[in-house]
Amino acid sequence: MEDLFLAAERPADPDRLTVSFDAWEGPLDLLLALARTQKVDLREISILALVEQYLDFIDGARQLKLELAADYLVMAAWLAYLKSGLLLPRDEQIDPSPEELALRLQLRLQRLQAMREAGARLMARDRLGRDVFPRGAPEGLRIGRKAAWDASLYDLIQAYGQVRARTQPAVHVVSRRAVMTLDEAIQRVEALVGSRVEWTLLARFLPEGIDAALGRSALASSFVAALELARQGKVDIRQDGIFAPLYLRAANGRAEAQT
Amino acid sequence: MNAEPDDLMRAIEATLFASDVPMSAADLRLHVGDGGDVPALLARLAADYAGRGINLVERGGRWHFQTAADLAHILRREKEESRRLSRAAMETLAIISYHEPVSRAEIEAIRGVQVGKGTLDVLMEAGWVRPAGRREVPGRPLTYATTPAFLTHFGLASRRDLPGIDDLRAAGLLDPVDLALESAMAGSRSDADPEADGDNPVQSVVEMDDEDA
C-alpha cells in the first residue's frame, strides 16, 4: 500500500501507476494509510500535513483521470474546508472550530487503527481448526429423548365431552338488542331540527331517559342521520375541532326561505 | 501418567487425538518425524492413560484414543421428557376409549375432523392404543382399542369406570359449544382457571385439522 502511495505522489510518471481505489476501503482507510507514512504515533500526527497528503493524492488521481468514488471527493472537499479553517486567522468564531474538527478526525483514525490492530491480533491467535485441533473423530454424545406422555383422566373425559358437544346440533339464538334504526333517527332529527336557527348539540336530539346501549345506538344513528340530512341540504353541521361536540341547525337556505 | 511427557510423546498424543482415523507408527512418523522410538512412546502413552476415562488402544497395528469401555453408558443417556398430548390426540384417545373397537373413519365421523396418521402413532407409541383387528366390512378397516397400560395410566379398573354420557352432561362437559363460548367470553374463567386452556371451545372451533403430537 505504501508503494502505491509513493507511486501516486509521482504523477509525472503515470504509466507506472496502476493504483486502484479498490485497495482502500473508503476515504478513512486511505487517510489512515497516509497517516502511517508520517511514521509517528497517531496522537502526534499533523492533521494539516495529512490533509495536504490526501488532497495531493486525490489531485494526482484526478490528473490520471481515475474515476473517483463520490465519497473520496466529499472527503476531499471536507478536508479542503478544514485546511482553510486551520490556516486562516481566526477572527470569526465558527462552530465547530477547525481544531475540534481536526481532533475528531484524529480520534476516528485512532479508533479505526485500534480496531484494525485488534482484528490482526485476533486473527493471529491460536485458532481452533488452524492451530489447535479438536478431537478428530469424536464418538459423539447422544441423549435419547423418550417422551413420557402426560394426560389425566379429566383430560380424557373432558376431551370426549367436547367432541360430543361439538358434534351435537347447535342452536343459535341471536339476542335482540335495543337499537335505533337509521330511518327512525332521520325522521326524529329532521322533525326536531325543524326550523331551528340556533346551533344545537347533536346529543340534544336523543330521546331522554334511555339506557346506555340504546343511547349509543341512538347517538350513532342520529349522527349518520345528521350527515344524511346535511347531504340533502336540510341541516348544517358544525364542529369546532377534532372530537369537539357536533352542533346542528336547520340549513341556512331553508331557514331563510321560511322567514 | 507420572512421567514428564517429552516433546515427541506430546506430538504423538496430539496427532492421534486430532486424527480422524487410527494411525500406525509409520503414519505417525510422517507427522512427528523419525527421530525417536515411536512404538516405545506409544506403549508409554497407553500406560499413562490406563485407568483413565480415555484409553489409547491398538487395533491391528493402528492406534487410536477411545473412551473407556466401562463408561459407554454415560455417552448414551436416555432422558424422559414429560409432554402433553395434543388436543387431537386427546380427543382421538377419548373416542377410542368410549367406542372401542373403532376404525379411523369412525373416529373421524365422531370428531368431525380428520385424524392424522401421526395422531394414532403417538397414542400407540405411548402404549395406550393398539390395533384391534379388522372389521369385516368392505375395505376391511383396521380398528383400534385401548391397552391395559391405558387403564393403568388413567387409574381405571376397567372401561366401565369411564363416566357415561349422563355423567358428562351433569358435569357440564356436554354443554354446547356456543354456551361454553359465551361463558368463556364473559371472561371470568379465562385467565385464572387452570382448566380454561383445555376447556376453551374457541380453540376447538378454530383448529380444524389436528396438529400431530
Place this chain on the structure above:
Amino acid sequence: MNAEPDDLMRAIEATLFASDVPMSAADLRLHVGDGGDVPALLARLAADYAGRGINLVERGGRWHFQTAADLAHILRREKEESRRLSRAAMETLAIISYHEPVSRAEIEAIRGVQVGKGTLDVLMEAGWVRPAGRREVPGRPLTYATTPAFLTHFGLASRRDLPGIDDLRAAGLLDPVDLALESAMAGSRSDADPEADGDNPVQSVVEMDDEDA
C-alpha cells in the same frame, strides 16, 4: 496427572472427549449425574492435562479438549487457510467483539464505510456473530454481539481475554468519538483517567453490557 482419577472425573473426562461440541458444567451433569463438584473436577482435569499434547480448556464457560498450541506446526492443515476472512470481515469482527453489543451504524462510524451485506452474513455463517436485540433508540437498530463459538474458535476464555482490551478501554479507544472529543476538549480530564469510565453516563448507555463475557 498423578492423582488416581475417581469415577466422576473419569466420566467427565470421557464425556468431554466423546463430545463433538464444547460442554458446560450443566451439559456435563446431564451425562455424569448431579452427584459431585463438576467445576472442581474440571479444574483438576485441566491441571492434569497441562503440559501434555492435549489440553482441556474453558471457553466462555464451556469446556473442550484440544491439541496443545505449540504443536500447531505438526498438525496445521493448509486447506483451512484457503478461506481467509476479508479485511472488512476481520475489522467488523474486531469491532463487534470489542464493542458489543453494537449496531451496524456504529460499526460503519468506526470503519468509515458502509458494512457490506455479505460481511455480517459471513460472520454469522461462521457462527461467530449473532443478532443481540434492538437498541431502544429511534429506529430501534438491531445490535450484534459475539457467540460462544467465537470464544471457542479464537481460544478466549471470555471477552475479557480479548487481546489488549484493557489497554484500549483505558485509552478511551472503545469510547465513541463524541465522548472522547468531549473529554479531550474539556482538557483537564485526560483520556486515561480511570474514573472516566464509571463516571460518564453516556458511556454506560452506549456500552450496554460490555463487562459480561
